[in-house]
Amino acid sequence: MSAEEIRESSEAYPMKGGDGPNSYAKHSTYQREAAESIKELVTKEIAEKLDIDLLLPSNALHIADLGCSVGPNTFSAVENILEAVQLKCQSQGLTNPQIPDFQVFFNDHTANDFNLLFKSLPQNRQYYAMGVPGSFYGRLFPSASIHLFHSSYAIQWLSGVPKEVVDKNCPAWNKGRIHCLNSTDEVARAYGAQSAEDMERFLHARAKELVHGGLMVLIIPAGHPHGTPLSHTVAYLTIHLLEASLLDMVRKGIVSAEKVDSFNLPLYSMSPQELEAVVEQNGCFSMETLKTLPRVLSDDTVLSAKQFASHWRAAFEGLIKQQFGEEILDELFDLYHKKLEEELSIVKPRKTTSFLVVLKRKEN
Template identity: 65%
Template structure:
């Protein structure tokens, strides 16, 4: 099946580790805020949708966080899930039946697992293990996971669509770094790559999950009625692209390098995510909500330094691999300046954080 082979072609761009000023652990406050607002929905999902009878004979409850990065957000997510499961046992008078918890932290092989495990909470109530590999392929044995979680990870595609990198293709994305502000052909190439990747993702999870198990996925996107070019991520990538072009004019980078560079991220619309689940057929959609908008201008967008820090922490590996480390400071300093200048334009664009909770069907 496609899922088994997907890992062979998966590109990896790990979040920035270490203790420097642009590391991901210190510059993922927005992602932490998403985890916080998702907590209430996760509590509801576990309280109402988790079938205790299915797990009553299990001695341990297995949780997997996909795209864990280097922390600490993965620890917050796991603790939220664990608390909700324990509360459900206690609310049913099953205190003596509360299982032990095994948590699997999973990310690409190149993720800094050393940093992750150095920062594991000392008072944790679970056994921890690392699982390296792409979540577009199999990671766990059949029917071994009770709860899958992933936040701000599945927007990363397994790779840039091939057609986008071919000079003689109608989908060649010359002069741009992303699909949102590009031609219809480029948009369709990204849509096709996303559909292929999500089928691999769901096919793998369907095999790994216990029947009746739950999976919660949070991903950035934009509303169904919004054209790609009117989304907020679009203007941020336009700004990044314009920074590279300015640097090319100064001779810092080559235009050829820019033409061959594309960000392998896909911002999904709710109806596309729903359609991907329905095509797969192994899961029922139990909850699907748009989380409250956290990118309010007064709290994030006017603080252009924070926006630049978030972008750099998440994307530095991608830019470093293609352009080299020496351009990074200038690139993201320029990006910060332009975000501040174009604040009013950014404010008018639309974005949404989608949380979907799926249950593994019995058949």
């Protein structure tokens, strides 16, 4: 096995570490609420789809959370999965001595704040914990060693910005914009192609690591809901107003236009149809479940604006700091917060959609 097959190179976009006022640990309530809102659904999916015969030959059930960040959301997700597996075992007549131990692998980029993650581990946890640094777009585990993969709100992060969008000589050059939303068709195609390529790498790696019959449970933010104007979606609001804030700083002479022209967010929310196409092309998984999970932002405009600004600072601060320097961060996100307050007071509610995907590793 080549080193390239074990671990593909990928750019790192860790969330803001530590437990300070701008940290991801303090500002990831949306993801936590979304995961909690489908706890019963995930439990039902595991109860129906997980093959207990996979567990009996093993001394331990191996679970991996991909894109775990720093907590606490990953711990809630793992607890939900463990409860579901235990219920499944009990429903099959297994007693506690027959239920295998649980080994949980927490994965994220090497730059992730694993120190905080391990300091925050629940004291009363019923599993053994290990950290696995590296990009999930490459191999992370030995062949056929994982029984269940989980990932929540992580796969929308691309392995890198599409090369075409930063090439001045390419039709997809994304001058003056920071994403494919509300950009040209060429830019949108470049992002879509990058997402499809990344997802194929993701599935290729997981197909080797997952035992035959093992499950993969994914929560993925989707593109804008069918029939909803793009300008009324959370994704558009998030990126359009951050872009507008950066352009305000260009007009003030705080950052250069060239810096903005070469800055693009490595994010892409694929549609369920795009995911289905990649899964079919890969051929190693059966699509057991694909369910849309609509959500609506709170009507509390001021609170939502504050939460939103803090949430996206925790997510984007590292990228922005790398491109523009640390000194612009406070002013930029102050502008962003003000724009959010104004926009949310004009049009609400803003719609956002995610979907739950359950894939099973085929026997062949």
